[in-house]
Amino acid sequence: MKAITVAGAVIRNNEQMVLCALRSGNMTMPGLWEFPGGKLEAGEAPEETLVREIREELGCAIDVGELIEDVVHDYPSVRIRLLTYWAIVVEGKPCANEHEQLLWLPSERLHELEWAPADLPTVVHIQRM
Numbered sequence: 752m753k754a755i756t757v758a759g760a761v762i763r764n765n766e767q768m769v770l771c772a773l774r775s776g777n778m779t780m781p782g783l784w785e786f787p788g789g790k791l792e793a794g795e796a797p798e799e800t801l802v803r804e805i806r807e808e809l810g811c812a813i814d815v816g817e818l819i820e821d822v823v824h825d826y827p828s829v830r831i832r833l834l835t836y837w838a839i840v841v842e843g844k845p846c847a848n849e850h851e852q853l854l855w856l857p858s859e860r861l862h863e864l865e866w867a868p869a870d871l872p873t874v875v876h877i878q879r880m
């Protein structure tokens with residue numbers, strides 16, 4: 752099976768709300784919520800991937816903090832290793848340039864959304880904090 756490594760940013764604001772992003776119709780897995788981010792390019796550290804992808808997808812600058820979860824999940828045709836990291840916005844305001852929708856949600860309400868399956872360990876981790 753094809754295997755890819757993906758980084759996802761759990762962006763938190765001052766009110767302890769987390770930025771959730773809805774995958775759009777021209778992405779794979781449309782209609783599922785995710786942490787914005789994307790695939791690591793060759794030679795890239797996950798933190799660098801996140802700064803690059805968030806600038807492209809959301810049009811803002813972030814600082815990346817600690818690793819939250821390192822999860823391997825098998826989808827029908829691809830094995831994904833998803834690394835999630837805490838992040839904060841340091842410049843600009845997140846805009847849905849590629850996503851269907853963005854939503855700031857209090858961390859204890861994350862379970863109300865339908866997440867990409869690989870994200871569930873991160874969602875559980877955040878909700879237990």
Ligand SMILES: Nc1nc2c([nH]c(=O)n2[C@H]2C[C@H](O)[C@@H](COP(=O)(O)OP(=O)(O)OP(=O)(O)O)O2)c(=O)[nH]1
Binds near residue numbers: 777779833
């Ligand atoms: N960015 C991101 N991708 C995730 C998460 N959870 C999860 O299963 N994925 C999957 C969806 C995609 O198959 C892959 C990430 O690819 P990507 O976001 O770079 O997407 P892409 O535009 O390059 O590729 P694609 O949508 O055409 O698959 O990881 C998540 O929280 N964030």
